[in-house]
Amino acid sequence: MAKAAKAKALPDVEKLTKAQAKVEHTRLTLELEGHDKRYYQDDAPSVTDAEYDALRQRFNAIEKRFPEFVSSDSPSQKVGAAPSGRFKKVRHSLPMLSLDNAFAEQDVIDFVGRIERFLKLSDDKIDFSAEPKIDGLSMSLRYEGGELVTAATRGDGAEGEDVTANIRTLEDVPQKLKGRNIPDICEVRGEVYMTKKAFLALNERQKAAGDTIFANPRNSAAGSLRQKDPGITASRPLGFFAYAWGEMSAMPENTQTGMIHWFERCGFKTNPLTKLCHSVDQLIAFHRKIEEQRAELDYDIDGVVYKVDRIDWQERLGFVSRTPRWGVAHKFPAERAMTVLRDIEIQVGRTGSFTPVGKLEPVGVGGVIVQNVTLHNEDYIKGIGNKGEVLREGRDIRIGDTVVIQRAGDVIPQVVDVVIDKRPKGAKEFHFPKKCPCPLHTDVVREETAAGEEGSRARCTGEFACPFQKIEHLKLFVSRRAFDIDGLGEKQLQHFFDEGWVTEPADIFTLPKRNAKLKLEEIEGYGETSVRNLFAAIENRRRIALERFIYALGMRHVGETTALALARGYGSWKAFHDACLMVAKGDEETIAEMDALDQIGDTVIKSVAAYFGENHNRGIVERLTKELEEIIDAEKPKSNSAVAGKTVVFTGSLEKMTRDEAKATAERLGAKAAGSVSKKTDYVVAGPGAGSKLAEAKKHGVQVLTEDEWLKLIGE
Numbered sequence: 121m122a123k124a125a126k127a128k129a130l131p132d133v134e135k136l137t138k139a140q141a142k143v144e145h146t147r148l149t150l151e152l153e154g155h156d157k158r159y160y161q162d163d164a165p166s167v168t169d170a171e172y173d174a175l176r177q178r179f180n181a182i183e184k185r186f187p188e189f190v191s192s193d194s195p196s197q198k199v200g201a202a203p204s205g206r207f208k209k210v211r212h213s214l215p216m217l218s219l220d221n222a223f224a225e226q227d228v229i230d231f232v233g234r235i236e237r238f239l240k241l242s243d244d245k246i247d248f249s250a251e252p253k254i255d256g257l258s259m260s261l262r263y264e265g266g267e268l269v270t271a272a273t274r275g276d277g278a279e280g281e282d283v284t285a286n287i288r289t290l291e292d293v294p295q296k297l298k299g300r301n302i303p304d305i306c307e308v309r310g311e312v313y314m315t316k317k318a319f320l321a322l323n324e325r326q327k328a329a330g331d332t333i334f335a336n337p338r339n340s341a342a343g344s345l346r347q348k349d350p351g352i353t354a355s356r357p358l359g360f361f362a363y364a365w366g367e368m369s370a371m372p373e374n375t376q377t378g379m380i381h382w383f384e385r386c387g388f389k390t391n392p393l394t395k396l397c398h399s400v401d402q403l404i405a406f407h408r409k410i411e412e413q414r415a416e417l418d419y420d421i422d423g424v425v426y427k428v429d430r431i432d433w434q435e436r437l438g439f440v441s442r443t444p445r446w447g448v449a450h451k452f453p454a455e456r457a458m459t460v461l462r463d464i465e466i467q468v469g470r471t472g473s474f475t476p477v478g479k480l481e482p483v484g485v486g487g488v489i490v491q492n493v494t495l496h497n498e499d500y501i502k503g504i505g506n507k508g509e510v511l512r513e514g515r516d517i518r519i520g521d522t523v524v525i526q527r528a529g530d531v532i533p534q535v536v537d538v539v540i541d542k543r544p545k546g547a548k549e550f551h552f553p554k555k556c557p558c559p560l561h562t563d564v565v566r567e568e569t570a571a572g573e574e575g576s577r578a579r580c581t582g583e584f585a586c587p588f589q590k591i592e593h594l595k596l597f598v599s600r601r602a603f604d605i606d607g608l609g610e611k612q613l614q615h616f617f618d619e620g621w622v623t624e625p626a627d628i629f630t631l632p633k634r635n636a637k638l639k640l641e642e643i644e645g646y647g648e649t650s651v652r653n654l655f656a657a658i659e660n661r662r663r664i665a666l667e668r669f670i671y672a673l674g675m676r677h678v679g680e681t682t683a684l685a686l687a688r689g690y691g692s693w694k695a696f697h698d699a700c701l702m703v704a705k706g707d708e709e710t711i712a713e714m715d716a717l718d719q720i721g722d723t724v725i726k727s728v729a730a731y732f733g734e735n736h737n738r739g740i741v742e743r744l745t746k747e748l749e750e751i752i753d754a755e756k757p758k759s760n761s762a763v764a765g766k767t768v769v770f771t772g773s774l775e776k777m778t779r780d781e782a783k784a785t786a787e788r789l790g791a792k793a794a795g796s797v798s799k800k801t802d803y804v805v806a807g808p809g810a811g812s813k814l815a816e817a818k819k820h821g822v823q824v825l826t827e828d829e830w831l832k833l834i835g836e
């Protein structure tokens with residue numbers, strides 16, 4: 121509606137006078153620059169792609185009519201910005217997930233151990249494909265009838281950007297798959313990378329032309345791929361290694377290494393260092409060998425990847441949350457650097473917890489400039505670990521100290537040591553605040569551990585009365601994985617909060633009707649378009665999925681995965697809300713039901729009880745739900761199986777499958793795998809040695825099945 125009105129309100133470009141066109145050109149330049157920065161640098165766009173495209177088209181039309189307005193720094197001249205719009209979004213037919221990390225050799229031993237226990241094999245040995253972990257950008261290439269149809273970046277895993285035109289310029293990516301009997305649909309996944317040599321040469325050229333200098337080959341590969349002009353991508357030498365797949369209408373091979381050879385036969389490059397390993401020792405030896413070769417390779421790698429070779433076993437192992445059980449990335453040791461700690465500041469998080477943040481003299485570690493480093497808590501600064509152990513041989517951290525920092529992959533940088541020899545005379549000990557730095561100066565307490573002892577984390581006791589906590593909660597509320605309100609970035613939110621316009625989530629939804637008074641469009645740098653877009657985004661979010669809603673409430677210990685488990689467990693907001701109120705009242709049966717949900721335990725239940733036990737929070741939730749049109753019921757996993765919607769408890773030792781595997785299968789079939797028996801339990805699957813749960817089942821009259829009966833029931 122709003123867009124149509126705007127389109128009508130603007131005169132045709134052909135009808136503009138030169139003076140009018142100049143004014144609009146200047147305004148659009150600023151607006152587009154702002155959008156480009158938010159999109160390309162902050163990754164936080166405030167308009168939809170269609171809205172951006174409309175602005176771009178009008179801008180281009182003005183420049184076409186008045187070429188004299190074009191200057192070298194016009195948005196139309198910039199690489200990285202998109203002359204004819206942005207990349208389309210592509211939804212991945214199967215999500216592009218990531219791998220769990222292993223750092224120590226013990227982590228690798230544990231990884232293999234977990235797999236062995238899960239698969240419960242008697243004689244068969246597990247082979248692994250060991251591959252270098254290429255530090256580039258993952259890409260999904262979709263072939264239909266053997267022809268390349270789409271190339272998409274990983275994006276957030278569910279949706280990426282359509283970079284097909286650019287990918288077509290890569291020599292390593294065949295337009296048509298070679299060979300016979302190519303399945304009709306093949307999604308080939310792998311890594312786009314730039315060689316170190318090409319990266320250095322590109323930076324030389326960029327420097328000479330006064331253009332962006334890239335920090336590392338990965339960034340330059342990303343920058344080269346995100347070009348609107350495929351001609352520019354073609355001029356940048358990018359490579360591609362195939363190592364995985366997405367949707368396949370048929371599987372041509374039944375092992376990971378078999379698939380890698382198949383990719384080669386189809387015309388892809390695969391990494392020549394890939395090796396089939398038969399034991400943990402061989403995996404660790406592979407890691408050592410590749411680490412030795414790392415510096416000589418002409419492309420960046422940040423570790424190695426191990427994958428269970430047999431695909432049927434990969435399928436059995438499946439995923440835990442967002443990472444597969446069948447694979448792991450064994451990273452190389454983190455890179456380290458020395459720098460000076462200039463100051464320590466306290467950050468108050470959404471739940472009031474205090475994090476001391478070290479402000480560093482900026483330093484480059486592994487291609488990234490690091491300026492902030494987490495110092496975790498008061499004890500950590502003093503040299504005491506979470507379990508009371510001595511850290512850094514007892515060396516405390518003082519302001520002015522020279523510290524050794526380490527960065528491993530995407531992990532937040534850490535201080536690993538203090539160089540005492542370099543400690544200046546005036547180095548200052550840090551005194552942890554006793555009061556919250558918020559204007560309320562509320563008392564700070566140290567959290568209790570599960571064992572009831574004093575923990576290391578300090579928290580402000582102000583809860584929602586503490587403005588830091590309120591604003592952090594609001595930030596979480598509007599964030600991508602919660603309400604995802606486009607156009608309400610941290611800056612605007614802080615501004616609205618400081619002005620007292622938005623102090624709780626419901627206030628966001630009443631902004632449109634209060635705007636006659638607030639006049640948000642008069643805020644500097646905001647403007648009519650931004651306000652219109654914000655209001656459209658707000659309207660869009662009056663319908664919200666239950667799991668997002670639960671996550672957005674910001675309860676402690678209820679992250680995305682837990683929110684999803686709760687949403688799936690209760691199905692509807694009403695059922696969940698009723699249960700929370702009962703849990704807050706201490707109703708034992710409801711607590712037991714919640715406890716019986718998979719992935720939900722005591723910590724979450726205590727947190728739910730604390731949240732809903734607080735009058736103020738119930739008010740916040742009530743006012744918010746009044747503003748919404750619909751909280752959409754959670755999707756049930758699978759509804760056409762014999763056990764869909766049923767609650768099952770596994771007990772005793774199972775012989776044909778492990779407990780984890782049995783639970784995972786039940787969930788895949790739409791059943792709830794619970795940890796304890798209640799009268800709501802439908803089946804108890806009992807193996808030899810079943811004890812109290814079997815007795816409970818008998819007490820509640822729950823049907824008891826043997827493992828074989830269960831397998832028959834689910835059709836396996």
Ligand code: IVH
Nearest residue numbers: 217218219251252253254257258363364425
């Ligand atoms: S397999 C379920 N193999 O590492 C994920 N990934 O955290 C399957 N990567 O996003 C990925 N080299 O960008 C795989 N040989 C390799 C890889 C590799 C690099 C990247 C990839 C992925 C990330 C995993």
